[in-house]
Amino acid sequence: MTQIKKDGFTFDLGPTIVMMPEEYMDIFKSCGRNPKDYIEMVKLDPMYNVFFGENLERKYEVSNDIVKLTSMLGNISTDDTEGFFRFLSDIYTRFRIAEKHFIRKSFRKPSDFFNPKTLVQGLKLKTFDSASNMLSKYVKNKDIQSMFSFQTLYIGVSPKKGPSFYNIIPMIELLYGIWFIKGGMYSMAKAMEKLFLELGGKIHYGEEAEEILFEGESCRGIALKDRDISSDFVLCNDDFPYAVKHLIKDPERKGKYQDEKIDSMDYSCSCLIFYFGLQGEVSELEVHNFIISRDIDKNLDQIFxxxxxxxxxxxxxxxxxxxxxxxxxxxxxxYALVPVSNLGSAKYEYSAKTIEEYRSAIINRMKKIPGLDNVEERIVSETVIQPQDFKEKFHSYNGTCFGLQPTLTQSNYFRPQPKWKEAEGLYFCGSSTHPGAGVPIVLESGRLASEEVIKDYGYE
Ligand SMILES: Cc1cc2nc3c(=O)[nH]c(=O)nc-3n(C[C@H](O)[C@H](O)[C@H](O)COP(=O)(O)OP(=O)(O)OC[C@H]3O[C@@H](n4cnc5c(N)ncnc54)[C@H](O)[C@@H]3O)c2cc1C
Known part of the structure; x- marks a missing residue:
């Protein structure tokens, strides 16, 4: 969640799509501040364009204005429009259950999850089907199916494999909107920095935590390259698998997450991103645009x-x-983002040759968009970020973009929880912990982790 500034162009490096605006504002509200003094949010309409076909001839503007949405779907099929609204209603019911019983709570001990009430609510999520299978029961048209199932890629899991519950992502877009924060997503990071400093926080930039330190069964601080910092507790948002494998040195303090276990877990996909600065204006694109492969099923299989x-x-x-x-x-x-295999699963190298091949593939597709036919000649600035960069620069395990994959066995109680069981005074948050990846959900993981700290230390 950082920024690239080059040749007069400014890009968010990673996250760009702002969903669940309340989660962003709650950070400021919970500190007694007015969010408007920190971030300026605008709702987008349409939310995005989706392009399909050999020559990208099928373009859909997806709006969450119900009149525009009904018209867009109705032009494809009225039967599927009806099916789609039934799908939306079904997934909204499941979302409300999950919000109350799973997303906004952490699981400190087994009985917090394995109790009749929670298990019954878990069954109501009916999550054993895959996301795309569930949608196909309501909607027959392939374009509509693809248009509202690729969103599981936002958390790095295939709609063909990801639990159907993750259909909440397109539902959240439609019911709560997609927003833009003025200045881009990085403005949120800057706003949180401002709030933290106002509250008396101190931030050390450019220094890397190299070890989490323990004394007996208690965490006592962290080691930097040249000194130790002692503290009452440590809240770590380095990617969980990386942190446990590399920052906790004593196997006894790793508990069930020994190195072999970390290596054998399922990881989300990665991304290859090109940041192009172009001469001239572009008229055909919205803020967010998705160009779908001519064979989306094969594309998803190949990524995963x-x-x-x-x-x-x-x-x-x-x-x-x-x-x-x-x-x-x-x-x-x-900014052109290609979902690709992570470094643990890719059967090929992200060599200069591969990156050039992928660049050509997307440039050739972009040329089909009216107004972008001469895109290549218009490029005046270019930067590339690839999976190895996510691994080396940000410690993302296997170079993923979304941490541990949210499979059934790596979700809810089964995902790493904020309070560490193997030592007192250690807590985790971030993409690979409960409730999962994506900026608003990671904000929620931060809230759950701080609630655990408050429970243990009584801070207000
Ligand atoms: C390409 C891409 C696109 C995405 N798109 C979206 C999107 O559109 N919308 C959305 O909501 N989410 C999106 N996400 C997901 C979202 O960005 C992440 O889920 C979220 O930023 C994770 O927050 P985090 O705190 O866990 O990790 P990060 O945001 O990675 O923050 C962790 C920070 O800790 C630093 N760090 C790591 N190790 C150490 C150490 N040992 N010492 C000191 N510092 C350390 C890292 O450098 C990094 O700055 C995207 C992610 C990527 C990569």
Missing amino acids: EGEKLEDPSFYLFFPSKIDPSLAPKGHTGI
């Missing part, structure tokens, strides 16, 4: 089975459409 992608799907982010301050006058910044 580690095969080379023959025809990648990709996402185009065009922030300067809504915030001109992000590109020089008369220019356009476009």
Whole structure:
């Protein structure tokens, strides 16, 4: 969640899609502040464009204005429109159950999960089906199915394999909107920094935690390269699998997460991202755009089975459409993201040759979008971030973008919890912990972790 500034262009490096705006605002509200003094949010309409077909001839503008949505779906099929609204209602019911019983609570001990009430609520989530299978029971048209199931990729899991419960993601987009924070997602990080400093916090930039220190069964601080910092407790948001494997040195303090276990867990996909600065304006794109592979099933299989992608799907982010301050006058910044296999599963190298092949594949597809036919000649600035960068620069285990994959056996009680059982005074938050990945959900993991600290230490 950082930023790239180059040649006058400004890009968010990773997260761009703002969902669940209340989660963003709650941070400020819970500290007695007015969120509007920290972040400026605008709702997007349409939420995004989705392009399909050999020549991207089928373009859908997806809006959460119910009139526009009904018209867009109705132009495809009225039977499927009816089915789609039944799907939305079904998944909303499940979301309300999950919100109350799973997302907004942590599981300190087995009986917090393995009790009749929670297990009954868990069954009501009916989550044993896959996300795309569930949707296909309501909607027959392939474009509609793809348009509202690729969203599980936002948390790095295939809609063909991810539990049907994750259909809550397109539901959340439709019912709560997609928003844009002025300045991009990085403005949220800056706003949280501002709040933290106002509250008396101290931030040490450019220093890496190299070890979590213990004295007997208690955590007593962290070691940096040149000194130790002692503390009452440690709350770690380094990627959980990386932290347990590399920052906890004593196997006794790793509990069930010994190195072999960490290596054998399921990991989300990674991304290859090109940040293009273009000369001139672009008119056909929305802020968010999805270009779907000609064979989406094969594309998804290849991402998650580690095969080379023959025809990648990709996402185009065009922030300067809504915030001109992000590109020089008369220019356009476009971020192109390709979901790819993580470093643990890829059966090929992300060599310069591979990156060039993927770049050509997406540039050739972009050329089919009206107004982008000469995109390659218009590039005046370019940066690439690849899976190895996520591993090396941000300690993301296996170079993933979304941490541990949210499979059934790595979700809820079965996902790493905020309070560490193997020592007093150690807590975790972040993508690989409960409730999961994505900025609003990670904010929730931060809240759950701080509640555990408050429970143990009584801070107010
Ligand atoms: C390409 C991409 C696109 C995404 N798109 C979206 C999106 O559109 N919407 C959305 O909501 N989410 C999106 N996400 C997911 C979202 O960004 C993450 O889930 C979220 O940022 C994770 O927060 P975190 O605190 O766990 O980790 P991070 O945001 O990675 O923060 C961890 C920080 O800790 C630092 N760090 C790591 N180890 C150490 C150490 N030992 N010492 C000191 N510092 C350390 C890292 O450098 C990093 O700055 C995207 C992610 C990626 C990568």
